[in-house]
Amino acid sequence: MRLPKLNRTGKIIRNMVLAAFALFLTAWMLDFPCWTKTGLLRRAERVYLLTEEAELLYDSCSDPVGPDTLYARSGEQLLEVGYERTPLGLRAASSTLYPPDAWYVLNFRWRYRRTGGAPQPGGELVGLVEHVGAAELEIAWRLHDAQGTLVVTGEWQAPYCFDFRLREPAGGFSEAEQRLLTGQEVASMTGTLRLYGADGSLLAEQKYPNLW
């Protein structure tokens, strides 16, 4: 069957219709990405059947460590939505609704992204932490021939976030710590998070059996 010969206007219309179809197909394959972060939160609310509008607490997109993540609260619950950027918008990669008693979330990662150079482990503590004065994470590590402790102090980042960055001490890292940081050997690592009030009192202490 011969297709009708189109004039230029007809070709423009045909091209635009085909482009729209291709875009729809792409959007479908990408699970119909959202155009805004608020849209991502609205979708996450719905899949958890939440009726209270989630309020964005922190967006880790500027964080060089770990995937892009939105942290929000819906009522008394914390909602975490991992997302990725696509040519058509933002696509939800994962979502977690924490139980009502979880008032903070620690995401500490032993890997890095985007920038090259030395690995820079880090992460963030996000939640209803406006009343927290200081936060520290004690990491107990063990390699096959060495063990030690690293203490990372949280830096106040936003009203709802403490940022954790492992910084090189004045004397530099030891040889074993270098091996640990470069990931040459899989280490056993446990963490202890301590949150202090403005008066220095211990507000919470939580152990993480595996920080790797």
Added chain:
Amino acid sequence: MVEVLFSREVKALEGSFETWMAEVLRCVRFLPDRKAIRQELEAHYEDHVRDLERLGYDRQLARKRALGTMGDPLEVGRALDRVHKPWLGWLWLASKGVLILCVMLALFYTAGGAWRYQGFYMPPDPSAYEADGFAFDADHASYTRVAVSRGGSVEVCGYEISVPYAALWKWADEHGEHPYYSMTLVLGVRNSRFWEEAPDPAMRQLTLRDDSGGFFAASEEYYEHTVEERSQRWAGCVHLHGEHSGPFYSEYWYWITSWEQPPRWTELVCPSGEGFTLRLEWEAVE
């Protein structure tokens, strides 16, 4: 000598055709079309020359006559410019670029993501649920269907959740002893927003309670505990056995076990967010 003079004259004529052509093309503002216009006019001119040569004209005269019939270059050029509007031409080129880009995007992402889509899942015919061997139904001689229930439906956050099929099964050993009862349950979720997913995380948190006070935990929570803790805290668990997703309709299949006596009613409870409750009244079957 004659050949040289002839050749010069032809070249002069060709030169004048080139001048005519240059004047025509100067009037056409949409530059990308000039090449095609040139080819078309050249072909037209050459055809005319050949026709005249066939009629007995010598080459030089044929070219002269053919050029004479091509018309005034300015008039022809203006007419062609009216047909080849620059804005329409650029729009056409832009639409071609957009189409190429979109098709490349679609190919890239379709190739990467098509495996996730195994077709549209549509609600099956109600009789299909009761047919032997449906999905995970207890299609085994040791199981007997003793009760069925078709619960109502509930609307929550824009999703319509219904129970298209639920059955209670009695299991007994080869001597007909040590019976216990299990339940198969299908929950259908209708979603008019085809671009959004089903409430999958919420559907994984379903719990169940029955008329005798038994409580069945969501499998995710259930399997986090030791066998001893499970038996102390719960009567069993709501095990999500399978799921099928489509743009407008998704189905979740559960297997819940077990009871020593068949329950008269059971209530499904989703604790996530606003949550929902669906009550199932059981009707005995032969």
